[in-house]
Amino acid sequence: MRGKTAETVIAILAAQALIDPSDIRLDASMDSLGLDSLGLVEAIFAIEEAFDISVPFNPADPAESTGFDSATVAGLVAAVEDLIAQKAG
Amino acid sequence: MRRVVITGAGTVNALAQDVPGTLQAMAQGRSGIGPLAFRDVERLAIRIGAQVQGWDETRFSPRELALYDRFTQFAVAAADEALAMAGPGLGPATGVIIGSAAGGIATWEDSYRAVFQEGKSRVPPLVVPRLMMNAPASHISMRHGLRGPAFAVSSACASSNHAIGLAFRMIRDGQAQAMLAGGAEAMLCFGGVKAWEGLRVLSPDGCRPFDARRNGMVMGEGAAVFVLEAAEAAAARGAVALAEVAGFGMTADAGDIVVPSGQGAAEAMEQALAEAGLTPQEVGYINAHGTGTQVNDRTEVAAIKQVFGPSASHLMVSSTKAMHGHAIGATGAIELLACILALRDGIVPPTLGLSHPDPACDLDHVPNESRRAHLDAALSNAFAFGGLNAVLALRRA
Numbered sequence: 001m002r003g004k005t006a007e008t009v010i011a012i013l014a015a016q017a018l019i020d021p022s023d024i025r026l027d028a029s030m031d032s033l034g035l036d037s038l039g040l041v042e043a044i045f046a047i048e049e050a051f052d053i054s055v056p057f058n059p060a061d062p063a064e065s066t067g068f069d070s071a072t073v074a075g076l077v078a079a080v081e082d083l084i085a086q087k088a089g
Numbered sequence: 090m091r092r093v094v095i096t097g098a099g100t101v102n103a104l105a106q107d108v109p110g111t112l113q114a115m116a117q118g119r120s121g122i123g124p125l126a127f128r129d130v131e132r133l134a135i136r137i138g139a140q141v142q143g144w145d146e147t148r149f150s151p152r153e154l155a156l157y158d159r160f161t162q163f164a165v166a167a168a169d170e171a172l173a174m175a176g177p178g179l180g181p182a183t184g185v186i187i188g189s190a191a192g193g194i195a196t197w198e199d200s201y202r203a204v205f206q207e208g209k210s211r212v213p214p215l216v217v218p219r220l221m222m223n224a225p226a227s228h229i230s231m232r233h234g235l236r237g238p239a240f241a242v243s244s245a246c247a248s249s250n251h252a253i254g255l256a257f258r259m260i261r262d263g264q265a266q267a268m269l270a271g272g273a274e275a276m277l278c279f280g281g282v283k284a285w286e287g288l289r290v291l292s293p294d295g296c297r298p299f300d301a302r303r304n305g306m307v308m309g310e311g312a313a314v315f316v317l318e319a320a321e322a323a324a325a326r327g328a329v330a331l332a333e334v335a336g337f338g339m340t341a342d343a344g345d346i347v348v349p350s351g352q353g354a355a356e357a358m359e360q361a362l363a364e365a366g367l368t369p370q371e372v373g374y375i376n377a378h379g380t381g382t383q384v385n386d387r388t389e390v391a392a393i394k395q396v397f398g399p400s401a402s403h404l405m406v407s408s409t410k411a412m413h414g415h416a417i418g419a420t421g422a423i424e425l426l427a428c429i430l431a432l433r434d435g436i437v438p439p440t441l442g443l444s445h446p447d448p449a450c451d452l453d454h455v456p457n458e459s460r461r462a463h464l465d466a467a468l469s470n471a472f473a474f475g476g477l478n479a480v481l482a483l484r485r486a
Contacts, residue, residue: 042213054210
């Protein structure tokens with residue numbers, strides 16, 4: 001089951017990747033979505049706007065900057081859920 | 090040195106969103122000036138302009154729209170039309186020079202509005218590539234695989250003529266075989282017009298170049314882009330020349346930042362004539378800078394008289410800005426279309442709004458109605474704030 005957060009994140013990724021949301025699985029790797037660097041930056045911006053959070057992500061240095069697993073869709077969703085929880089707490 | 094011809098043209102402006110429609114409007118003496126419509130226009134003192142109407146952004150993909158400020162959209166559309174007209178075979182070494190005065194000003198405005206007015210903590214991620222002055226040149230290059238010299242030039246209201254003049258010289262001197270060149274501007278947004286309001290040079294009610302009742306300029310927007318190429322190469326691939334770019338002159342007044350000296354303008358015209366090998370007697374038409382401000386119009390007429398002497402009385406000198414507005418960095422490119430209309434089609438476009446001539450502007454300004462004439466050569470003047478003058482000399486192809 002996908003939660004509401006996952007649904008929103010996937011909808012944003014799908015819009016940037018120009019694919020149908022139902023074609024994005026949670027265990028899909030981010031690379032497999034076909035997003036280029038600008039598409040990813042646009043998706044992160046849309047996620048920040050949608051949830052009113054700040055996602056610490058630097059596409060120039062993705063491995064070092066994030067502090068979360070940005071390799072898969074599930075990792076990104078989990079990071080967004082954490083950031084939402086931190087904001088609430 | 091090689092001869093250089095124009096083999097393609099494209100435009101988006103307040104008169105039409107293509108070349109045939111624009112030339113028809115110019116021939117008919119139709120004006121694209123009307124009430125401005127955009128966010129916060131009610132907070133402006135000046136509410137008229139020559140705005141592109143019914144612009145359909147859906148011609149671009151969502152991804153392109155994320156990257157294209159309005160000035161880039163105009164330039165890309167104009168380049169598409171110009172390349173289609175020029176036909177295949179230009180080659181990947183073709184270059185692109187697009188002039189603009191303000192670049193992506195609406196993108197600046199939107200992002201400032203977000204952080205300053207709406208208190209947002211972030212702006213969209215593509216603000217920088219959207220607003221940059223070279224965005225049109227880069228996107229035209231990327232879209233069509235043109236890998237030659239590509240860059241932007243910025244010289245306020247002379248930007249287009251500098252772009253086209255540079256492209257002409259690069260081809261003439263053998264540095265490029267073919268170039269796309271022109272200008273793009275989209276300052277008709279709240280911040281753009283508010284800034285011009287501050288200078289107190291805008292008319293609240295109309296553009297009337299050379300008329301005693303004129304009271305300022307009216308802003309426009311849009312783009313025009315041309316394919317320039319070596320005449321031999323154009324002939325070899327069977328392309329039809331719209332006109333020949335025969336000479337270019339550029340000078341700086343080194344005087345006042347906004348008031349033209351006249352001398353710099355005269356020297357730019359003289360240079361363009363000399364480079365083209367034209368005598369004043371051979372020139373039948375000048376598309377004037379003709380902004381509809383008293384200081385521009387009188388200075389320009391005096392400069393023309395200085396250069397042309399007795400021949401000035403045989404010249405037709407119209408300003409087409411009462412039709413397409415002063416499109417700032419795009420204006421010279423749009424006005425090159427007026428010169429093509431005059432040289433190729435034998436139709437000299439008129440100066441609209443001219444019924445009470447300023448006694449100091451006593452040349453043949455082709456008032457209100459276009460005129461049939463068979464012309465061999467024309468000049469297109471652009472005299473920018475900053476005292477920068479750029480004049481193109483054209484011959485009938």
